[in-house]
Amino acid sequence: MAVTKAQVAQLYVALFNRAPEGAGLNAWVSAGVFRDQAQTADAMLQSPAIAAYFNGRIDTNRGYVENIYKNILGKDYSQDPDGINAWVRHLELGHTRGETLVTLFQVARSPEAIAADPTAAAVFANKTAIAAYMAEKITDIESDGSGNFNYAPFQQIIETTNSTNLEEQKAKIDQLADAAKPGSKIFTTGVDTLKGTEGDDTFSAVYYSGDGDKTSTLSSLDTLDGLGGKDTLKVTVLKNGSNSQLDLDNIDNAMRGVTNIENLEIRSEVTIKAPVAPVLMSKLNKGLDNLSITSPGDIKLETDTK
Incomplete structure (x- = not known):
């Protein structure tokens, strides 16, 4: 099954805690014609640009799990050590990082998880929605011409999205798009x-x-x-x-x-x-x-x- 734009936007939020630009999202969608979401996540994590972006922060299984756990559920190791340790063991059993991420998505969207923490579920749903909206409205990331990219607007829109402010965030993106x-x-x-x-x-x-x-x-x-x-x-x-x-x-x-x-x-x-x-x-x-x-x-x- 080919990966969808919504699924790629979700990967940007979970892996990088930022919204995608349109060109980047569309490139991964095109590359994912014969990939599912887990395979696309694995391909993204193996690209040289991504390795440089993380700069060693996710080299260990725990480092990787802590990154996606924080981005999806908003919790760190001090808040949920048992949960993070369980997902580390999931990786140690031979599952790929992409498979582990998609399984975490499924668990986070389960009725039990939503009932246990509806606010966290709504936050991640809104972050995924706003990520896709930003990719639709803004095609490229500003660059100084020397290989330095301005990721700040794409990071800030995700950082400031909560369970109730989706329309407000869309308005911010509309302004950014108009200004461009x-x-x-x-x-x-x-x-x-x-x-x-x-x-x-x-x-x-x-x-x-x-x-x-x-x-x-x-x-x-x-x-x-x-x-x-x-x-x-x-x-x-x-x-x-x-x-x-x-x-x-x-x-x-x-x-x-x-x-x-x-x-x-x-x-x-x-x-x-x-x-x-x-x-x-x-x-x-x-x-x-x-x-x-x-x-x-x-x-x-x-x-x-x-």
Whole structure:
């Protein structure tokens, strides 16, 4: 059976504790046409680049088991010595590292394991999902041209994924992907002064709705001048604690310093405080050509505002 993209993404998380880039994931999928997941894992572990990556950290059976145990279950030897020792014995009985890894996947996904620690199961499921999503959105890893690659974004997205923040992590990846495109810029949590070009530019921001402690990247202190061309502002609205219903007056206030944007796209994971259409027209129509908003509650509005 050929290995799937989801299975390769799972291997990246379990072995390397990072998300794959699209080119790397697709290369292993292509190489795995006649391999199953265990055989693909063994092939990955035998490649020279992987050996250099680990630099001796998984040379022993225990070192290998501790690595995958931590990445899959979030536990180290001090927390579960019996479990780690049992998987070391599994290797000593003659099973390959790939076979051992896939068997651990099966055990971790069993109803008994999920019932015993549903949070850990949800964390690994979300990490696997976000790994596949990142490979879909970002093709390559940045390099300085001397063989040094910037793995940090691919590591950080896995490190910060938990049992409940999958949509938030997807929004982060969308911003990274947008920033990688020509003519694209992203807002930060600081005070931003952004300017476009005479071409068509895309700007991306995150707005947190609610009373939590997360910081939006779009605020009333920011300024954005799209200048020429047909420019687009993409705003992703995420839940921030309780009372997270989106008040479009707040979005309007956050966009106080925005000018010369022709297209506004708002994608919200929280519901919008009514009334929707009148507020959209009166508050957000800042000389726009097109306005698009999507949120829960069957609200999807796309309008030519001219």
